[in-house]
Amino acid sequence: MKAVGVFPGKRTVELVSFDEPNITSPEQVKIRVLQVGVCGTDREICDFEYGTPPEGSEYLVLGHESLGEVVEGGSTGFKPGDLVVPSVRRPCTHADCVACRAGRQDFCYSGDFTERGIRSQHGFMTEFVVEAAEFLSLVPPELRDVGILVEPLTIAEKTLMQIQVIQQRLPWGLTPGGGAPPRGCHRALVLGAGPVGLLGAMALVNGGYDTYIYSRSRTPNIKADLAESFGARYISSQEMTVAQLAAKMGNIDVVYEALGASQLAFEVAQVLGANGIFVFTGVPKHGDPITIDTDLLMRNMVLKNQVIVGTVNAGHNAFEAAIDDLKTFNRRWPKALRALITGRYPIEAFREPIFARSGIKNVLVMEAK
Numbered sequence: 001m002k003a004v005g006v007f008p009g010k011r012t013v014e015l016v017s018f019d020e021p022n023i024t025s026p027e028q029v030k031i032r033v034l035q036v037g038v039c040g041t042d043r044e045i046c047d048f049e050y051g052t053p054p055e056g057s058e059y060l061v062l063g064h065e066s067l068g069e070v071v072e073g074g075s076t077g078f079k080p081g082d083l084v085v086p087s088v089r090r091p092c093t094h095a096d097c098v099a100c101r102a103g104r105q106d107f108c109y110s111g112d113f114t115e116r117g118i119r120s121q122h123g124f125m126t127e128f129v130v131e132a133a134e135f136l137s138l139v140p141p142e143l144r145d146v147g148i149l150v151e152p153l154t155i156a157e158k159t160l161m162q163i164q165v166i167q168q169r170l171p172w173g174l175t176p177g178g179g180a181p182p183r184g185c186h187r188a189l190v191l192g193a194g195p196v197g198l199l200g201a202m203a204l205v206n207g208g209y210d211t212y213i214y215s216r217s218r219t220p221n222i223k224a225d226l227a228e229s230f231g232a233r234y235i236s237s238q239e240m241t242v243a244q245l246a247a248k249m250g251n252i253d254v255v256y257e258a259l260g261a262s263q264l265a266f267e268v269a270q271v272l273g274a275n276g277i278f279v280f281t282g283v284p285k286h287g288d289p290i291t292i293d294t295d296l297l298m299r300n301m302v303l304k305n306q307v308i309v310g311t312v313n314a315g316h317n318a319f320e321a322a323i324d325d326l327k328t329f330n331r332r333w334p335k336a337l338r339a340l341i342t343g344r345y346p347i348e349a350f351r352e353p354i355f356a357r358s359g360i361k362n363v364l365v366m367e368a369k
């Protein structure tokens with residue numbers, strides 16, 4: 001069967017071929033891969049900036065965002081035909097890593113976790129994979145054409161859960177479900193209108209936040225139109241300064257950063273509102289140092305009770321929440337949800353979605369024979 005293999009040693013990315021895997025224990029599930037999403041991490045791996053093949057292998061099979069169909073479920077309870085999404089991160093083996101021992105490898109202490117398609121474990125850009133049932137989430141059939149968005153949505157879901165936990169410090173709650181505030185009374189600002197930002201904005205609108213997106217491209221553009229179609233307000237950083245944005249929004253309760261650009265992120269951190277929470281999800285490339293007003297940031301954090309927090313990857317609960325939210329998005333905004341997937345490519349054309357930076361979310365559609 002075919003797979004996309006990254007060879008860091010010889011610096012090539014090629015279609016490789018190897019035998020179909022088979023179940024070797026009753027806890028495993030054999031899956032036919034249906035679709036694999038492409039993101040910036042895949043691009044970095046194919047530029048040989050990141051990514052590690054499994055021990056003993058010359059290449060790494062790429063792909064960490066996937067949707068598959070069960071072909072053999074062993075004694076796991078998964079049945080042939082079930083749609084599933086696997087998580088990405090796998091636990092480290094250290095006995096004293098309480099996070100991994102608790103199944104929360106997204107909070108791994110040792111840093112020795114592995115990740116499918118990224119770090120020391122083959123990924124999903126292939127025809128069949130075998131996976132332990134504990135790392136799978138069941139996706140309902142109505143999400144077959146959009147289920148590939150589950151993994152990128154988990155970043156927002158983990159963020160929302162973190163906000164809910166952290167903002168319990170406020171005696172009146174902040175997030176919907178947390179108590180008194182009516183829907184729309186809290187303002188969220190999403191930085192960046194890529195797939196992570198747009199999915200985050202959908203989750204925030206759905207969670208009852210008055211949601212703004214601040215991103216580079218001038219209006220009109222397709223991402224702005226899409227954002228407006230599900231109830232978020234899009235503002236271009238080329239058309240409005242951060243100060244003007246802050247004046248327009250009023251108290252900014254939540255910032256969901258999905259830019260991967262630190263300069264703008266820290267500029268916005270300076271206008272975070274009273275009791276606000278700023279969540280970083282972006283992973284910037286290391287560039288030249290920038291100057292920021294640390295006195296202002298520190299004064300604001302103290303005098304306005306602010307929180308700045310980072311979040312990476314996601315636990316099983318965020319996958320389950322993403323599937324639940326996708327069901328809701330599918331009912332509320334079926335057109336907008338589908339408009340997030342802008343390109344579908346066969347495995348042979350894998351270079352196009354990886355290297356051509358166009359559209360929003362591009363996917364490989366696997367055709368297992």
Ligand SMILES: NC(=O)c1ccc[n+]([C@@H]2O[C@H](COP(=O)([O-])OP(=O)(O)OC[C@H]3O[C@@H](n4cnc5c(N)ncnc54)[C@H](OP(=O)(O)O)[C@@H]3O)[C@@H](O)[C@H]2O)c1
Pocket residue numbers: 039040041155191192193194195196197214215216217218237258259260261264280281282283284311312313314
């Ligand atoms: N924490 C995690 O677990 C996790 C997981 C996956 C990804 N990530 C990170 O999340 C971030 C977003 O991912 P993505 O796939 O959505 O990325 P993306 O497709 O590159 O989107 C980034 C968005 O930010 C905007 N942008 C970038 N630099 C800007 C600047 N200087 N000023 C204004 N706007 C700017 C871009 O605007 P234009 O469209 O106008 O160019 C684009 O809309 C990345 O840094 C990625 O590494 C984190």
Ligand SMILES: [Zn+2]
Pocket residue numbers: 038039040041064065
């Ligand atoms: Zn990704």
Ligand SMILES: [Zn+2]
Pocket residue numbers: 091092093094097099100101105107108109110111112113
């Ligand atoms: Zn660990």
